[in-house]
Amino acid sequence: MEEKAKAGGNPIKEAVDILPEGIRKIVLGRLNEIVGYEPRIGIMGKTGSGKSSLCNAIFKGEECPVSDVGACTREVKEVRIQFGKRSLYLVDIPGVGESAERDSEYEKLYSGLMPKLDLILWVIKGDDRVLAPDERFYKEVLIPAGGKSKMLFVLNQVDKIEPFREWDEQNCCPSPRQMKNIAEKKEYISQYLGFPEHPIVAVSANEGYNVTHLVEEMVRALPKYAQSAVAAQVKEEHKTEKVIEEATDGFGDTVDQIIDEIIDMAPIPKPAAALAKAAKKLVVEGIKKAWSFFFG
Known part of the structure; x- marks a missing residue:
């Protein structure tokens, strides 16, 4: 993922940049784990x-x-x-x-x-x-x-x-x-x-x-967190629109859940937590648009 990021930017980092600083790094770390997951x-x-x-x-x-x-x-x-x-x-x-x-x-x-x-x-x-x-x-x-x-x-x-x-x-x-x-x-x-x-x-x-x-x-x-990693490994003739759509939605749902968990657990002020909740939808949309960057 780092090599791609150097070549054309890191879509995940760009997407999470709108989150409050107190949770941004934690979210980025968790998302990198999902992208690199080995099913x-x-x-x-x-x-x-x-x-x-x-x-x-x-x-x-x-x-x-x-x-x-x-x-x-x-x-x-x-x-x-x-x-x-x-x-x-x-x-x-x-x-x-x-x-x-x-x-x-x-x-x-x-x-x-x-x-x-x-x-x-x-x-x-x-x-x-x-x-x-x-x-x-x-x-x-x-x-x-x-x-x-x-x-x-x-x-x-x-x-x-x-x-x-x-x-x-x-x-x-x-x-x-x-x-x-x-x-x-x-x-x-x-x-x-x-x-x-x-x-x-x-x-x-x-x-x-x-x-x-x-x-x-x-x-x-498959569990939502594993769908994209498996879809990336199937032969190209099997990577249909249904496969990509299912995996992309699963990736987005995983991101949504991760952000909620981190907001609930991280020691951040209530205004920052409210801001993160409000920004979550935009983050998830940005992550889903980057699906093919990592798994295509």
Whole structure:
């Protein structure tokens, strides 16, 4: 951010300059943290569900293994994806489809992991008909660990859903009969899992089908403070107007909340606090206009 600021000014600094001096520096520091935030996205699913191909279809940048974090008798594998000076972390987490005897082990694992993750993509293979282990794990391990609001289910490899020979290869999309079966499979999974908080998204990562819609749902499901950092890391073909609008609004809402928190906590005179409240709207508008400067 400093290099850009030298080249063409710092839009954040310019926007917060109208705030009282007593809180200006604090606000600027918090906003710099949000701009530089490195999100953590969990990836889970049975072997063969296409987790790697899905991540490759969504994100740009180079992968760099970071660590294997020991957790009880299982490991959490973390990969850092970097594009330019911006990065995010993909956390490959175990558990799905294993024995019920490991539930207590995974409850501890996920209870520790959940606060560190901004979102979890649960990848289900399109033609997978054995969902009992998924249901058990979701209801008995993840929901008690606080994972319901962070879970986005992805039905991958839908090109393999019957009648798979009817897949429209020219347009990379399902045939009408496949589309009907895909809709039915999504509805079945939704009911089976007790209606998850976020919509189930059907994709084919290898065929490039519906990945952009998945990115839109990901950004919508993320905490507001993490939306922009993730939007900056997705491939350009997925950075739609919806993605940019959602992330920009989330950035503005985050700024609004930060300023309110700082005004309430900072030891500044009441007239200065009133001035900051009055100036907040202009600051938020200025910050939102600078979104592409940092995340575009």
